[in-house]
Amino acid sequence: MREFVFALEYEPGTNPVADVLADYPEMSVRSLSCHVSADSLWRVDLATGPDAALAELERAYETADYFADCLVKDHCGADCEVQVLDRSSDTLVVYTYWERTEVCTSVPHVALEYLGEGLLFDCLLYTS
Numbered sequence: 001m002r003e004f005v006f007a008l009e010y011e012p013g014t015n016p017v018a019d020v021l022a023d024y025p026e027m028s029v030r031s032l033s034c035h036v037s038a039d040s041l042w043r044v045d046l047a048t049g050p051d052a053a054l055a056e057l058e059r060a061y062e063t064a065d066y067f068a069d070c071l072v073k074d075h076c077g078a079d080c081e082v083q084v085l086d087r088s089s090d091t092l093v094v095y096t097y098w099e100r101t102e103v104c105t106s107v108p109h110v111a112l113e114y115l116g117e118g119l120l121f122d123c124l125l126y127t128s
Contacts, residue, residue, distance in 0.1 A: 002115055004111045004114065004115055006107065008071075008107070016059075016060035016061075016063055017029070017057065017060045017061065019060070020053065020056045020057045020060050021057075023053070023056070024049055024050065024052075024053035024056075026049055026050065026053075027047060027048065027049025027050070027053045027054070027057070028047070028048055028049065029045050029046070029047045029057075030045065030046050030047075031043055031044070031045050031046075032044045032045065032046050032093070034108055036106070036108035036109060036111075036112050036119070037112075038100070038109075038112070039099060039100055040097065040098065040099045040100060041096075041097070041098055041100070041106060041108055041109065042095070042096065042097040042098075043095070043096055044085065044093065044094070044095050045093070045094050045096070046091065046092075046093050047091065047092040047093075047094070048090060048091050048092075049090065050090070051089045051090065054087070054089075054090070054091070054092045057092060058084060058087070058092055058094070061082050061084075061094050061096065062082050070098075070104065070105075070106055071105050071106055071107065071110075078098045078099060078100060078101045078104050079098065079099055080096060080097070080098040081095075081096065081097045081098070082094065082095070082096050083095045083096075
């Protein structure tokens with residue numbers, strides 16, 4: 001088995017989800033499921049944290065210019081679907097799906113290109 005381990009650092013203002021995580025270090029987001037093909041990506045994420053942080057995170061997920069795992073700084077032209085599957089005072093479950101364009105790239109797509117099909121993902125978003 002091969003492992004692809006990475007860490008991403010975002011400048012403030014470049015990724016709305018990362019911005020919310022930076023504002024609320026007690027919050028985390030874990031990917032429950034992430035599926036990638038050459039053409040698309042869909043995932044289900046579980047966020048835990050205070051209610052105010054989750055409300056901001058929900059807004060960040062729903063902005064038109066954010067796509068799960070996207071590494072392109074400017075809007076890449078992809079269509080993204082975001083759906084809140086569950087919400088409580090301390091958890092948020094979000095489904096995202098997007099189809100890749102010629103300029104889109106993402107961490108799962110990079111892993112797919114380097115490691116091939118049949119990948120297992122474990123993704124945890126947090127601030128350090």
